[in-house]
Amino acid sequence: MTTRPARRSPRPETTRPAAREEVLLDVGAPAHGGHCVARTTDDPDGRVIFVRHALPGERVRAVMTQKTSKIWRADAIEILSASPDRVEPVWPQAGPGGVGGGELSHVALGAQRTWKRWVLADCLRRIGGPDVAQAVTEAAGGTAVSVEPLPSEVRAEASEDARTRALAGTGTRTRLALTADERGRFGMHAFRSSTVLDPGRLPLAVAAIADLGLTERALWRRHARPGSRLEAVAPSVGEPLVLIDGRVLTAEGRAASRRRVGEVVDASGLGLGELRYSVHADGFWQVHKDAPAALVDAVVRAVVTGSPSGGGASLVADRVAGTSVLELYSGAGLFTLPLAAAGARVVSLEGSAQAVGDARRTLHGYDTVSLHTGRASARAVDELGRLDGTPADVVVLDPPRQGAGREVIEAVAALGPRRVVLVACDPAALARDLGSLLHSGYTVRGVRALDMFPHTHHFETVVVLDRH
Numbered sequence: 001m002t003t004r005p006a007r008r009s010p011r012p013e014t015t016r017p018a019a020r021e022e023v024l025l026d027v028g029a030p031a032h033g034g035h036c037v038a039r040t041t042d043d044p045d046g047r048v049i050f051v052r053h054a055l056p057g058e059r060v061r062a063v064m065t066q067k068t069s070k071i072w073r074a075d076a077i078e079i080l081s082a083s084p085d086r087v088e089p090v091w092p093q094a095g096p097g098g099v100g101g102g103e104l105s106h107v108a109l110g111a112q113r114t115w116k117r118w119v120l121a122d123c124l125r126r127i128g129g130p131d132v133a134q135a136v137t138e139a140a141g142g143t144a145v146s147v148e149p150l151p152s153e154v155r156a157e158a159s160e161d162a163r164t165r166a167l168a169g170t171g172t173r174t175r176l177a178l179t180a181d182e183r184g185r186f187g188m189h190a191f192r193s194s195t196v197l198d199p200g201r202l203p204l205a206v207a208a209i210a211d212l213g214l215t216e217r218a219l220w221r222r223h224a225r226p227g228s229r230l231e232a233v234a235p236s237v238g239e240p241l242v243l244i245d246g247r248v249l250t251a252e253g254r255a256a257s258r259r260r261v262g263e264v265v266d267a268s269g270l271g272l273g274e275l276r277y278s279v280h281a282d283g284f285w286q287v288h289k290d291a292p293a294a295l296v297d298a299v300v301r302a303v304v305t306g307s308p309s310g311g312g313a314s315l316v317a318d319r320v321a322g323t324s325v326l327e328l329y330s331g332a333g334l335f336t337l338p339l340a341a342a343g344a345r346v347v348s349l350e351g352s353a354q355a356v357g358d359a360r361r362t363l364h365g366y367d368t369v370s371l372h373t374g375r376a377s378a379r380a381v382d383e384l385g386r387l388d389g390t391p392a393d394v395v396v397l398d399p400p401r402q403g404a405g406r407e408v409i410e411a412v413a414a415l416g417p418r419r420v421v422l423v424a425c426d427p428a429a430l431a432r433d434l435g436s437l438l439h440s441g442y443t444v445r446g447v448r449a450l451d452m453f454p455h456t457h458h459f460e461t462v463v464v465l466d467r468h
């Protein structure tokens with residue numbers, strides 16, 4: 001997810017307990033959503049409390065933050081016995097009672113990936129069921145799927161400089177959203193709340209955004225009303241842009257003449273050189289600076305070889321030519337371009353007309369591509385999935401957080417492509433979508449998980465399935 005944190009529906013205001021209530025908790029395994037399962041120390045069989053800012057194996061003092069008939073939540077405020085994986089948080093303002101979006105910043109980066117690995121396996125088992133869990137484990141070589149770091153984190157974690165290692169996973173977000181408080185100062189929402197807090201120096205953002213002083217400088221406040229939304233974008237080509245309530249500004253705060261930015265993705269590992277995109281500054285684009293290249297590599301390899309991993313530069317141009325691909329949830333054409341450049345015929349479907357407009361600009365030179373605007377549905381899959389009357393060879397899906405859902409997945413299976421490549425930013429939705437595919441004649445061939453959102457609980461998974 002994400003992604004630029006996707007536009008959200010109105011924030012669920014946490015049902016805070018009327019009086020402050022503190023509890024002592026023994027913390028168990030991580031659960032999907034960035035918290036751990038915990039129970040009070042005096043009642044190990046008692047009701048589960050989902051605790052944030054803690055680590056498995058810790059004993060913590062926590063303050064209850066939500067108590068409903070369905071869920072009890074708490075924030076760890078004092079660590080009574082600390083996990084060896086606990087570190088000085090890279091973003092203290094995202095700690096207990098703080099802003100959302102950095103909920104794992106107290107966890108060593110390697111342990112964050114172990115956490116996500118556990119959550120993926122747990123979702124596959126609990127939500128997908130034993131067949132789904134087993135199919136994915138077998139495709140991963142008989143073990144739980146590892147969540148891999150992206151190149152920036154690999155470099156930072158291997159650094160000889162302790163400070164660089166400690167800051168690994170920071171400075172990588174090229175998109176960021178803020179909201180103005182009642183005084184017009186830009187900040188971030190507290191977790192599950194409409195309250196706007198000062199997020200500090202925005203450590204997860206790339207330097208080009210962090211250096212804009214978005215939360216401090218009067219330059220930006222001048223354009224704000226209470227509740228104003230600010231989006232900052234640091235593209236791979238050119239200067240950053242700042243959008244305040246849709247108005248586009250340069251890094252100096254002057255009105256900008258462009259709404260689109262250029263993005264370049266290095267696909268030389270696939271033998272495709274540099275891919276050039278044109279995208280609206282407020283449109284969807286993968287937020288980690290390494291994510292577009294990592295995902296393009298995984299998805300194109302998956303389409304061609306059945307495995308999202310591996311090397312071999314010349315593999316694409318040799319083997320994708322003539323392949324027909326139906327791509328659903330195609331955004332601004334992140335995967336459409338390399339697939340077309342490699343010689344595939346691509347029919348893509350995307351819900352946002354603006355994103356399809358961007359893809360048209362990027363892909364204007366390709367007559368092997370047909371771009372459609374519309375909602376992914378069984379009917380759309382049926383209508384678009386046959387190229388020259390023959391079902392597409394491969395279907396690529398990269399749905400939003402809620403997943404593709406049974407209707408779309410069953411329509412894909414009914415179309416009968418020989419291969420399906422499913423990209424998922426939510427492991428629970430992935431488990432559901434995989435369950436539908438496995439029960440419709442597909443088998444898992446390859447899987448890869450990428451830590452595209454360090455210091456949060458989010459990650460991305462690419463799964464390849466072949467028809468049996």
Ligand SMILES: C[S@@+](CC[C@H](N)C(=O)[O-])C[C@H]1O[C@@H](n2cnc3c(N)ncnc32)[C@H](O)[C@@H]1O
Binds near residue numbers: 332333398
């Ligand atoms: C996770 S993004 C992936 C985009 C692209 N693959 C990328 O990585 O840049 C999901 C995309 O699905 C689109 N979308 C969301 N719901 C949709 C729906 N019901 N039908 C079609 N597209 C949808 C969104 O506009 C967004 O562009």
